[in-house]
Amino acid sequence: MRRVMTEQAFYILTALVDGPRHGYGIVGEVAELTEGRVDLRVGTLYGVLDRLVADGHVELDREEPHQGRLRRYFRLTDSGREELVAEAARLEANARAATRKLRASGRTRTAGAEGVA
Amino acid sequence: MRRVMTEQAFYILTALVDGPRHGYGIVGEVAELTEGRVDLRVGTLYGVLDRLVADGHVELDREEPHQGRLRRYFRLTDSGREELVAEAARLEANARAATRKLRASGRTRTAGAEGVA
DNA sequence: CCTAATATATCGGAAGCCAGGATATTGTGC
């Protein structure tokens, strides 16, 4: 055991922060909150959700009938929220460290990007 | 194909930003730049390096004898640097989005962490 | 010389991701 959380799990937890959501709802929210930078696939979703439930980070909120099929809504648990807070901090710190290194070594910019200020 | 870059690849590229490094050198630098938040395994390293070389993001810099074995030093290519710049920005934006959502929904902090200001 | 420590690199199994498919309902045209 080494990996705390996969990147997909991180986005799914984030999508659940402001309330329970069901399958497609999660997919849509991930696209929205990352402004299209992440395209969570349906095939990925359920496997990750199962893992998150097994780990106690997410739990079933309720089931609602919708067009003949049951929609399962999932909810973030306290433990899930804690892990998410920690992971967000970890990822941001690491991304910053990378940016810092790039800056220090010159050319941070790709063609077209605006300068420092 | 969907995944631009894995997390491990991101850290390896970052470790190469300020100059060529060899196997264990990369492992050490990743630990240092992430202040221990990432523990890159040797078993992971070479597979990822092979992929990065195949993708043209990294290339062999030189080989130096060291204690009877050859040390292979790897170097970041221009394309690798560009990808890294983009990925760092993407990850930072996503981590920020998560933090923003957590803030907006109340309790951002885990026990013990200091407050906002 | 034997053992431990250090360092490089590989390999095979486990875990994770996702395209494609199965299933079910609603809506539209005929």
Place this chain on the structure above:
DNA sequence: GCACAATATCCTGGCTTCCGATATATTAGG
């Protein structure tokens, strides 16, 4: 009412990625 398309949920099989264990080589200690 029926065929077909569109929408939505969820699973499965295969491919990719990760990493524990292992193999090899050198140096240091006893």
